[in-house]
Amino acid sequence: MLIPTRDNAAVLFLDLQDEIVKNSRTLPLDRLSRCAGALAKLAALHKLPAWLSAVPPGGAFLDGVLSPLGNPAPRMRMQTTAFAE
Numbered sequence: 001m002l003i004p005t006r007d008n009a010a011v012l013f014l015d016l017q018d019e020i021v022k023n024s025r026t027l028p029l030d031r032l033s034r035c036a037g038a039l040a041k042l043a044a045l046h047k048l049p050a051w052l053s054a055v056p057p058g059g060a061f062l063d064g065v066l067s068p069l070g071n072p073a074p075r076m077r078m079q080t081t082a083f084a085e
Contacts, residue, residue, distance in 0.1 A: 037064030
């Protein structure tokens with residue numbers, strides 16, 4: 001098994017904005033926020049590249065994700081799919 005390192009892995013956080021995640025039907029909001037925050041902390045701890053992608057006007061990105069990563073600005077996109085741009 002390949003061990004993830006900053007040379008072969010990255011973390012992409014998509015649409016974790018207040019106005020979007022509050023409508024989650026797969027996980028309760030508090031659990032989704034905790035899990036995404038834990039993943040952000042792990043990415044920062046292991047110095048993995050991390051990107052944030054958001055859609056307007058989805059509101060503020062979850063602070064639990066932003067804080068561990070040093071409060072980067074999410075990349076705003078205009079397409080519905082995160083991989084189109």
